[in-house]
Amino acid sequence: MRRPTSYDVARAAGVAQSTVSRCFRDDGGISGDTRARVHAVAAELGYTPNAVARSLILRRSNVVALIVTDFTLRTNPHVIDGISQALNAAGKRLLLMTVSGDNDVAGAVVGAMEYPIDGLITGALIGDENLARFLARGVPVVSLNRRVDRARVDCVATDHATAAGEVADLLYGAGLRDFLCMTGPVDSAVNAERVDGFEARMRERGGARVARCVSGAGYDEGRAAFAAYVARHGRPEAVFCANDQLAFGVMDACRHDLGWRIPEDVAVVGFDDLPEAARPAYRLTTVRQQFEEIGRAAIGLLVRRIAAPEAPARTVLLPGQLQRRASTL
Amino acid sequence: MRRPTSYDVARAAGVAQSTVSRCFRDDGGISGDTRARVHAVAAELGYTPNAVARSLILRRSNVVALIVTDFTLRTNPHVIDGISQALNAAGKRLLLMTVSGDNDVAGAVVGAMEYPIDGLITGALIGDENLARFLARGVPVVSLNRRVDRARVDCVATDHATAAGEVADLLYGAGLRDFLCMTGPVDSAVNAERVDGFEARMRERGGARVARCVSGAGYDEGRAAFAAYVARHGRPEAVFCANDQLAFGVMDACRHDLGWRIPEDVAVVGFDDLPEAARPAYRLTTVRQQFEEIGRAAIGLLVRRIAAPEAPARTVLLPGQLQRRASTL
């Protein structure tokens, strides 16, 4: 039951342990004859190189750590999928840490620090000093959807502001002037970029009024917050929601709580393009994010930085794709 | 930039490396005085124990590997969330491997075998001989939602058959006799248990007709397959779908492609209870699965088996909770 080691293989194959090691490292200097024999013996014994011993001597682990907040959020799985595919292709492994409270963050950081990880991808705010600790160890860091102004921290994100500007153009061009932004939580930098981008474009165009409504990030919060908002401030001409879940909540509030038609009474726009957005229940105009591509790009940045640790920080901005559907005119 | 080691801390604190090690292992035999000094020096140097060196000597890693297929499937993130929470609480880490093709499976298995993992949780079919390899190494294995008849392999699953039986009772009790099961993919053991459970109960009750329609697992496949089915075989009285996504597809096909009312013209039942099922667009009668609990239970089984490796295999069956909504009478 004890796992066989390279020494076991060496003994059985009549060679030295170093030869076994070289056979599995493919570093040349081994005759095809010897290699074949060693591999045969290894297969027979069920030998697998011990990644831990290898990591110890090499001081790298082929493991990339990913820190995300609650990834039952609908958008996360697609990003992780992209990351996972790219890591598979690169022969690296994924250590996944989810964090909700500050406690978790500390635990995740400690956990990640204990390994000689090849890199860290973070979709959560882990704090500046924690970031610094990874960088001090020479661990490449890639930030997802969040700009980090720090040397050697790369970033990949959807170009939220530009896409939100396109949304603004669409609504403004339809003659609408009275807007509400469902911002989601105040502390979300991503949502803020979208709403700010929308507002900025509206200011450029001029003559529009943009109100804000803060809420949680989910469907129920959006639905309730919107209903509460209109009870106090009346009906806007259009609602720009910082994500699709909020938009679904708003649409259901309009139709089922308030009896309004979409888009005749109020236009609604979301952000993300979740699968439901295209379905008959919603037909939501929204901005498609390239989730898998975000994940792949993150790994791309990581690999590049491993090769060139001191390269200047890069930010990959992926365009959002406006999807016009029946929730706007 | 080189990370400090226990030797560095020992030198700075004026003690031996073994003392530093003991301070961080909390294994007693260290005076409070020495411990405090060592921890202070360690904090100052930014020392963190090297998990790799520790794993090498201890022959265990505090890492649990999880193999899942495409986890953009809506149900997986919740299960993983439960797993992740439970692992955080247990001080263990999660190595996530996603597999789609057979290639990936081989890669994932090789990857997992290279680590002295504390356990393996698999929601994917990895093949009997691969399973055997882990067991031979003494790695505990927990199977998600799939019964594995093998000594020392634990299993946690929703009690699909019983829940599907309750669905059958509900529909039968409403006087319906002509049923269609949307089975999803043929090779899905989970879906098969649900449909078989439904059919078995119907046979017990007697006098009912149960047809099957095979399709992919997603919304679009369900919608298209259902439309194609009714074009050939006409309208059933009720449709039991192996998962909610299929049910949404069927509902939209009914309402938007066929012009049928739900539940007056046809009743629809799903399985999973995704958040949308409760929303006004669907109001779908379905079976709630306790996803987080599945994840937590999996870790519970793992921890128990680590403590008692030779214990008989256990299966935790979690009840599904029938949610009656407006898609049935």
Next chain:
DNA sequence: ATAGGCTGTGCATCCGAATGCACGAGGCCA
């Protein structure tokens, strides 16, 4: 036949933490 080059293998050491055993300091009792 011998020198030089090249290829393939082995030896010894290293990575960083854990731990059995030995040993020293200090306290206690006779």
Next chain:
DNA sequence: TGGCCTCGTGCATTCGGATGCACAGCCTAT
């Protein structure tokens, strides 16, 4: 004051694979 015990610390070794260096064997050129 000496013997004994306890507590805390250090020494040496171990985990399993990677690699610089040495060296043996063989081939080619002279």
